[in-house]
Every structure is written in C-alpha cells, then in structure tokens.
Amino acid sequence: MFNKILIANRGEIALRIIRACRDLGIKTLAVYSEADEKSLHVQQADEAICIGSGPSTESYLRMDRIISAAEIGDVDAIHPGYGFLAENPHFAEICANCNIKFIGPKATTLKKMGNKAMARFHARKVGVPVAPGSDGIVESEKEALKISHQIGYPVIIKAVAGGGGRGMRIAHNDVSLVQGFVAAKLEAEKSFGDGSLYIEKLIEDPRHVEFQILADTKGKIVHVGERDCSIQRRNQKLVEESPSPIMDPALRKRMGKTSIRLAESVDYEGVGTVEYLVDKAGNFYFIEMNCRIQVEHPVTEEVYGVDLVKEQILVAAGYSIGKEWEELEPKKHAIEFRVNSEDGLQDFRPSAGKIDFLHLPGGPGIRVDSHLYQGIEISPYYDSMLAKIIAIGNSRDEAIARMNRALNETIIEGVKTTIPIGKSVFQNTDFKRGDYTTNLINKILAAKKSLEEH
Structure with missing residues (x-):
C-alpha cells in the first residue's frame, strides 16, 4: 500500500481523495495555488505545498511544479482527481519515469481514448456501436460539408480534445455548419490548445x-x-x-x-x-x-x-x-x-x-x-x-x-x-x-x- 499520495487537484474532489486516504491510513500532500491558500483541502491534508499563482496554467497544470512537489514530499503516488491533468498521457508518462505511481490508466490507454475521434474509431473497430459520422479528424469546411451531406442533417461538430461542452456545435444546414465549424475550431483551440474536430449525426432528444x-x-x-x-x-x-x-x-x-x-x-x-x-x-x-x-x-x-x-x-x-x-x-x-x-x-x-x-x-x-x-x-x-x-x-x-x-x-x-x-x-x-x-x-x-x- 502507498505511504503518501500527492493530490494534484483542488476543491471537493481533493477533499474526497483525502477522506479515502484517511480510511486507508495513507498520508496526503496537497498542492495549491496562491488563490487556494485558505481552501479546505490545504487545511485538511497532512502536508501542503504552494505551486504557483491563481491561474491553473501557472499552478494545477504545471507538471514540472507538481513533480517537484512530489519529490520534495517523497510521495509514492499522485492522484489527479478529475479535470486538469487527470487524462493527460504525457503527465502519466512523466510520473512513470519518476517512479511515482499515476493513479489512473496507463499513458498508452490515455492516448487511445483521450482523442475522441481516435476513441470513436477504436470503439467501432471492436464492435461498439457509434453514430454515423467522420472516420477521423475533419480537416476543412469543404470536407465537413461533404460528410454532412452523406449522413444528413442535423449533425454535431465536436472537438477531439477536452470536454465540458466546449468546442461543440449543432448544425441543421450548410450555413450553420460552416459557421459552427469555424466557431468550434476557435473555441477548441482556446480551451484545449487543439482545434481538431470531427462530425457525427445528431441523435435528437436522446x-x-x-x-x-x-x-x-x-x-x-x-x-x-x-x-x-x-x-x-x-x-x-x-x-x-x-x-x-x-x-x-x-x-x-x-x-x-x-x-x-x-x-x-x-x-x-x-x-x-x-x-x-x-x-x-x-x-x-x-x-x-x-x-x-x-x-x-x-x-x-x-x-x-x-x-x-x-x-x-x-x-x-x-x-x-x-x-x-x-x-x-x-x-x-x-x-x-x-x-x-x-x-x-x-x-x-x-x-x-x-x-x-x-x-x-x-x-x-x-x-x-x-x-x-x-x-x-x-x-x-x-x-x-x-x-x-x-x-x-x-x-x-x-x-x-x-x-x-x-x-x-x-x-x-x-x-x-x-x-x-x-x-x-x-x-x-x-x-x-x-x-x-x-x-x-x-x-x-x-x-x-x-x-x-x-
């Protein structure tokens, strides 16, 4: 069993992990941003280390600072919670290279399922039903129009990365498809740093x-x-x-x-x-x-x-x-x-x-x-x-x-x-x-x- 776990998250999920660790007799190390200095997870963990300023890009998404905290705290494992780095294959690889257990799937699994277009392709290959749509990433508006005409409107445009409803648009005709494609691409690039999109037939009122x-x-x-x-x-x-x-x-x-x-x-x-x-x-x-x-x-x-x-x-x-x-x-x-x-x-x-x-x-x-x-x-x-x-x-x-x-x-x-x-x-x-x-x-x-x- 692990001796100490670093919790690479904040808020209610960090508290939830601390409780599970307490039940198992495992010590916890919280990392936190300057904005979260007075947060409950910082107060409840056995130890806490500040890893940066308020924005998540300067704290909870900084792999180097989290790994440094893990080495300072001499932890056996890192629990990523949800969001932030929880499904990041590169972070899982870094943990493995540092001999720290990443509490989650292997990096190879995260790579396969993290890209939604790739996950859809893989699911279809192993006999899991998927909605009609593109075989992979849709590179252009012209290709998007061609696929939409083949499967029929309405369609849904989706970002291959991230989640939370961002990089997603519904199109009912050619005009809304082109507008939605451009808007989804921009939103995905801003939210996830990856503007890649794919298209599916919209399942209405599911x-x-x-x-x-x-x-x-x-x-x-x-x-x-x-x-x-x-x-x-x-x-x-x-x-x-x-x-x-x-x-x-x-x-x-x-x-x-x-x-x-x-x-x-x-x-x-x-x-x-x-x-x-x-x-x-x-x-x-x-x-x-x-x-x-x-x-x-x-x-x-x-x-x-x-x-x-x-x-x-x-x-x-x-x-x-x-x-x-x-x-x-x-x-x-x-x-x-x-x-x-x-x-x-x-x-x-x-x-x-x-x-x-x-x-x-x-x-x-x-x-x-x-x-x-x-x-x-x-x-x-x-x-x-x-x-x-x-x-x-x-x-x-x-x-x-x-x-x-x-x-x-x-x-x-x-x-x-x-x-x-x-x-x-x-x-x-x-x-x-x-x-x-x-x-x-x-x-x-x-x-x-x-x-x-x-």
Whole structure:
C-alpha cells in the first residue's frame, strides 16, 4: 500500500481523495495555488505545498511544479482527481519515469481514448456501436460539408480534445455548419490548445447514459451499473441519477458487456466511465470514455454501497477486484445535483465572490460533497462547482422528495447559484415521470421566458 499520495487537484474532489486516504491510513500532500491558500483541502491534508499563482496554467497544470512537489514530499503516488491533468498521457508518462505511481490508466490507454475521434474509431473497430459520422479528424469546411451531406442533417461538430461542452456545435444546414465549424475550431483551440474536430449525426432528444468501470492491474474488469446524465445545460451535466429510469436488466447487461469489452480492448486500469447516447428506440451509441473518476461518482457509491475512490487507490496499489464486485445490484436510488456559482436565468453566467452566509442541507438520505465554508472567496479562475447534493431513497420518488427538501434547506449568499433551476427540474412533471431528454432544461427555461413575456 502507498505511504503518501500527492493530490494534484483542488476543491471537493481533493477533499474526497483525502477522506479515502484517511480510511486507508495513507498520508496526503496537497498542492495549491496562491488563490487556494485558505481552501479546505490545504487545511485538511497532512502536508501542503504552494505551486504557483491563481491561474491553473501557472499552478494545477504545471507538471514540472507538481513533480517537484512530489519529490520534495517523497510521495509514492499522485492522484489527479478529475479535470486538469487527470487524462493527460504525457503527465502519466512523466510520473512513470519518476517512479511515482499515476493513479489512473496507463499513458498508452490515455492516448487511445483521450482523442475522441481516435476513441470513436477504436470503439467501432471492436464492435461498439457509434453514430454515423467522420472516420477521423475533419480537416476543412469543404470536407465537413461533404460528410454532412452523406449522413444528413442535423449533425454535431465536436472537438477531439477536452470536454465540458466546449468546442461543440449543432448544425441543421450548410450555413450553420460552416459557421459552427469555424466557431468550434476557435473555441477548441482556446480551451484545449487543439482545434481538431470531427462530425457525427445528431441523435435528437436522446438520453445520456454512462457506465461505471473498475479494472485491476491483473486484467479483471467489472462494471458498476449506469448513471443517467441527461439533465444538462450547454452540453454540461447538472443532474445525474442511478439507476437510469429507462434501464431494464436486459439493456443494462448489454450495455455493461459492451463497456467491459471496450475497456478490455485498451488494457484499462483503474476507474473509468463509458458514455453513450440512447435513442427513443433503445439503441445506444458510444460518445467517449472518461479515463478518471467522474464528478458524479457518489450516486453509484450510494446505490451500490461501494467506495469508488478507495477502490481506485487499491487497484492502483496492485490489489485485485474481489468476486463480490461481479454480483453487485442496485439497492437504492440516488440523484445528484451540482450546485454551481452560475446564474441559471442569465444563460448560466459564472458568478464569483465571497460566501457571506452558508447553510448546507442534512437529514436522512442526504449527502453533501463540498469544499465550501462561510467566508470563502469563490475564485474566477476555476470550475464553478460549489457543492454536490446527493439525495438517496429506497425509491426514485423518495429520492426526489428528499432532493426537494435539501434544495429548500440550502442557503448560499454572496454569489448566484443554480439552485433555482434545480428546484424547477425536480418539480417538473416530465422529470418526476422519468420521461426526459437532454433538452429538458431548455424546455424549462423557454417556459419561464414565455411566462415572463405574458
């Protein structure tokens, strides 16, 4: 087992990793930017080292400074969390060369699955269904037009790198395709340093369903059920739940087997997620593989009674997956809501500032993962997520009722949050029935706008 782990991240995920390390008796070293000097992860870790100024390009993305901190702190391993360097193959290679265990897949796996066009090509090669589209990177607007005419509009233009909905545009005709291609390329270059794009047929009004994978270093791979991530704003997840309301045992078995087959084909190690779009007929199409722990992992933990971050550390240390993992069944229903510092009624515009007053919810069936405390300054440098509220019930209806209670209890003053839009989601008739798609928030916002106009 590791003696000490460096946590190359911040916020709630850094705290989550510290907790898992404490349970395992592992010491922790936090790295932090000057903007995060007073953050909880810095206070909670056994040791902490400052690695630069506020912008992530000068701190959390500086591989040289993180490796220097690891050598000063004499750590055995680095846990990258999610975002930042979590899926960077070069960073994984550097860790290996420095004899520091990277808690995640091998660099070769990250290279295969990190480029979304390459991942799509590989998935199709091993028999995983993908939506019609380009065979690889689309080099020009002329090529984009040709492919779009072949597969038919509407299409979606996607960046091969990164995520979070950036570098993504929908086109319904030639004019919007050319405009979208140029805009997506510029956005991808700015966000990820790579403007490469590919094109897929748009699956209209789909469900976004992902499967949780766990793989040890001996070649054993299991799936731990699915999460429905269809409630999104600007192609970014806001609500996740498990089990998915559209799932039945036969579909779960089929999608689970497909996910394991893909993971086996890239010699996967650690935790990961295989993401799909599911159409109204129950057909599913591979989108991408996230080679890291996901923001929404708590819903799986609560439904299946497992600790995914702890298991991620254990398999990285060489422990084998036990037979009991093959027999796991969903025992509860869990829903997660991301509380972001954004104004949901103003196109989710980010909101920075000081938290003047804070009251987080509690009571039966409520878990809160957060790095917030009263008086903390919310920096404009990083992701806008403030907290994850997870509601757990014996049934979906009970989980929804508990989420409504939790959102009504939550008080965050000093910044705008997504809580008002969350209340609208959980009181929405379609959501309560489980009959929703990735377009639900757009429908809710359109209905609010219509009411205001009249």
